[in-house]
Amino acid sequence: xxxxxxxxxxxxxxxxxxxxxxxxxxxxxxxxxxxxxxxxxxxxxxxxxxxxxxxxxxxxxxxxxxxxxxxxxxxxxxxxxxxxxxxxxxxxxxxxxxxxxxxxxxxxxxxxxxxxxxxxxxxxxxxxxxxxxxxxxxxxxxxxxxxxxxxxxxxxxxxxxxxxxxxxxxxxxxxxxxxxxxxxxxxxxxxxxxxxxxxxxxxxxxxxxxxxxxxxxxxxxxxxxxxxxxxxxxxxxxxxxxxxxxxxxxxxxxxxxxxxxxxxxxxxxxxxxxxxxxxxxxxxxxxxxxxxxxxxxxxxxxxxxxxxxxxxxxxxxxxxxxxxxxxxxxxxx
Ligand code: NDP
Numbered sequence: 610x611x612x613x614x615x616x617x618x619x620x621x622x623x624x625x626x627x628x629x630x631x632x633x634x635x636x637x638x639x640x641x642x643x644x645x646x647x648x649x650x651x652x653x654x655x656x657x658x659x660x661x662x663x664x665x666x667x668x669x670x671x672x673x674x675x676x677x678x679x680x681x682x683x684x685x686x687x688x689x690x691x692x693x694x695x696x697x698x699x700x701x702x703x704x705x706x707x708x709x710x711x712x713x714x715x716x717x718x719x720x721x722x723x724x725x726x727x728x729x730x731x732x733x734x735x736x737x738x739x740x741x742x743x744x745x746x747x748x749x750x751x752x753x754x755x756x757x758x759x760x761x762x763x764x765x766x767x768x769x770x771x772x773x774x775x776x777x778x779x780x781x782x783x784x785x786x787x788x789x790x791x792x793x794x795x796x797x798x799x800x801x802x803x804x805x806x807x808x809x810x811x812x813x814x815x816x817x818x819x820x821x822x823x824x825x826x827x828x829x830x831x832x833x834x835x836x837x838x839x840x841x842x843x844x845x846x847x848x849x850x851x852x853x854x855x856x857x858x859x860x861x862x863x864x865x866x867x868x869x870x871x872x873x874x875x876x877x878x879x880x881x882x883x884x885x886x887x888x889x890x891x892x893x894x895x896x897x898x899x900x901x902x903x904x905x906x907x908x909x910x911x912x913x914x915x916x917x918x919x920x921x922x923x924x925x926x927x928x929x930x931x932x933x934x935x936x937x938x939x940x941x942x
Contacts, residue, residue, distance in 0.1 A: 612635060614639075615917075615940075616631070616674045617629055617631055617674065617712040617918075617920055618631075618672045618674060619663075619668070619672065620671050620672050621663065625663065631918060636715065639709065640709055640718075641717070642717045642720075643686060643720050644686040644687070644690070644691060644719065645683070645685045645715065645716075646697060646716050646723075647682045647714065648679045648681040648715060649679075649681045649682070649940070650914075651678060651710070651712050651937075651940055652739035652935060653927060654678070654740050654741060655860060656677050656705075657705065657927070658923075658926075658928040661675055662924060662925065667706045668707070674705070674710055674716075676705045676710030676716075677700065677705035677706065677740055678700040678701075678704070678705070678710075679711025679940075680698050680726060681697065681716070682695070682696055682697070684715075690720035690721070691720055691723065696725065696726035696732070698896065699718055699722055699723050700740045700892075701740065701884050701885040701886065701887065702719075703885060712938065712940060714940050721889065724889065724892055727896045727900035729901065730900045734905060734908055737935050738903070739935065739937075740884060741772075741776075741935055742935075743892065744774050744882060744884040745774050745857075746777075746895040746898055746899050747884055747887060747891070748833045748855035749778070749833070750891070751853070752833070752855055752880070755878050757830060757853065759785055759786035761830040763830040764787075764789060764790040764808060765787050765789055765829065765831045765833070766828075766833070766834075766844060767807075768792040768834045768840055768841075768861075769792070769834075770793045770802055770807065771791075771802065772860065772934075775791070775833075776801075776802075776805060777903070779791050779806060780805045780904060780907045781899075781903050782833075783806025783808070784903065784907075785902060788809075789806060789808055790807065790829070791807035792810075792836075793810060793813060794813035795933075804907075804910060813840070816840045816844065819843075820846055820847075823846060823868035824846050824871060824874060827847065827848065827850060827875065828849070829844065829854075831848075831852050832853075832854040833857060835858040835860055836861030836862070837858060837859035837865070838859070838864055838865075841854070841865065842865065842866040842868075845867050845879065846867075846871050849875070850876055850877070851876050852878070853880050854878070854879055854880065856879055857882045860930065911935050912935040913936055915936060915937070915938060916939055917938055919938075
């Protein structure tokens with residue numbers, strides 16, 4: 610193991626402005642935990658965009674290394690939970706927020722935060738999925754737990770469909786035989802989303818339209834919502850009786866404006882998805898299912914690989930909603 614590693618380090622000035630620079634640090638700077646991993650790839654998520662831009666007060670202490678997920682090879686594991694040479698994935702547990710993350714060639718984390726890289730996935734594919742892929746699978750599993758099957762009548766709506774979670778959700782659902790309606794604000798994404806398997810497209814404007822009353826036509830057999838805000842309230846009133854919406858994200862706003870009537874008169878369910886503290890057993894199941902059930906040929910269209918130096922610029926673009934699909938960060942490039 611080398612004595613140093615390279616990282617994208619965030620610092621904050623006295624005025625609270627956050628800036629990023631590539632630095633070489635000694636291993637003695639790594640946080641205290643049992644497992645050291647040689648990182649191969651990380652990925653850029655919406656939360657990384659917020660952290661790179663100092664938004665949301667997600668980071669408490671600077672200097673900080675962002676990167677909420679990574680894939681790599683175990684270099685040492687004091688607890689013996691992993692062996693040197695094991696391929697592992699880390700997502701969640703607030704790594705990259707309150708703990709130094711994956712935008713570095715080396716990371717040190719608790720072994721219980723790691724899952725083995727599932728058979729059938731290589732490192733680039735693993736981060737092509739990353740936190741977004743895991744979250745899409747957790748959302749699908751929650752909908753299935755509440756009765757959704759490919760035989761359910763009607764389409765499953767995915768909002769923010771061109772984003773990371775949305776793209777994986779569209780590809781995954783359609784590959785499993787669900788009819789998917791992709792909700793998007795981008796006309797330019799139409800071919801991309803139908804290529805991933807969307808059966809129909811719904812414009813963001815239509816999803817945002819104020820409905821005439823608290824209940825709209827019962828349309829969706831289920832939904833995966835990445836945007837929150839008005840769209841989430843609206844789509845609840847368009848769910849079929851007994852159907853569920855997995856609430857994943859808030860790219861469109863934090864507020865929640867909804868009527869209770871869809872819950873009272875149609876028995877709909879609103880299921881919160883938390884990939885950060887998801888139990889390890891469910892996490893392992895989700896990763897194994899991703900490896901087995903996601904069409905990897907479609908992932909090629911979803912993921913782009915960029916060097917670590919480009920992460921700050923990409924972090925600005927993801928906040929503008931301008932990044933499509935998944936962005937893999939090659940930390941050694
Ligand atoms: P991305 O930025 O990749 O995708 C978000 C998508 O939402 C965009 O591509 C865009 O899709 C749409 N969008 C962007 N801005 C707006 C807006 N103002 N109004 C409506 N739609 C908008 O993010 P991710 O896919 O990585 O994450 C999606 C959300 O899920 C984020 O809020 C993220 O923080 C959250 N998340 C939650 C997790 C959990 O555990 N609950 C885990 C991972 C992410 P289009 O152009 O097609 O409309």
